[in-house]
Amino acid sequence: MTYKEFEEEQILSLLIGLTNKISPKFERCTGISSTRLAILQMLCERSEINQSQLQKHIDIDGAAITRHLKQLEADGMVIRYKNPNDNRETFVRLSDEGIERIEGYKSEKRIFIQQILAGFSEEETRVLADFLKRMQNNI
Template structure:
C-alpha cells in the first residue's frame, strides 16, 4: 500500500503537483538538453547586450550561488562571456556569446516541442480551466506565512 493511499484528496492533489514538477523538470532537461533555469538565464541575456551578474540574478530570481554555478558551466560550454568590471572588480558583467545566440534558438524550438507534447489532447477550455486552478493554488501558497 502506498503512502498516498492514506492521504485525503487534497493531499493527493498536492502530491501529484509535486511529482509532476519533478518529472517535468527531469524530462524537460532530457528533451531540450538544458535546464529551465539555464534557459531563463540565456533568455535574459538574449534581450540585453550585457548585464551585471547581480542584475541577472534579480531578473531570473535564482540565488547568487546558483547563478554563479550556472554561468560558470555556460561559460565552459562557450555560451556566455563573463568579465570583471574594470572600475570595480567586485562586479561581473555577463553577455551571450555568438555560440549562445545560435543555440538559444534551437533550445526554444525544443522547448516549444516539449510543451506541445505535454499539453497534447487538452482542449482550449481545459487549458484555461487548468491555468485558473494552478493560479489559485499559487496565490494560496503565496498567502501562507511562516
C-alpha cells in the same frame, strides 16, 4: 480529514512529483536544463546583465547562478567580465555561439511545453498560470 483537505494534500505531492519528472525529461528533450535555458533567454532580452539581477529574475539562489554561469561559460555559450565601475559585479552576455544555439533550444522548449499542456485550452492555461502565481505569492 475532510474532502477539501484530501484534495489540498494531493496538490503538494502532485506539484513535487510533477516537477521531479519534468526536469530531467526537459533536459533530455531539449538538450539543456530548464534553468540554464531560462538564464540564456534572460540574456537574450537584456544583452548585458549582472548576476544579482539575473538571480532576481530567474528567482534562484545565487550559488546556483554562479555554477550555471561557470558551466555555460565553459561551454562557450556566455561571456563574463567585471564591471569596471564596480569590481564586485560581474556582467554576463551571450557569446556569438550562444546567440546561434539558443534558437534551437527555444523551439525544442516550445514543443516540450505544448506536450505537457496537451489538451489545455487557452483559458485553462491562463487560469493555471494564475493559480501558480498565487501560490508563489503565498510563500
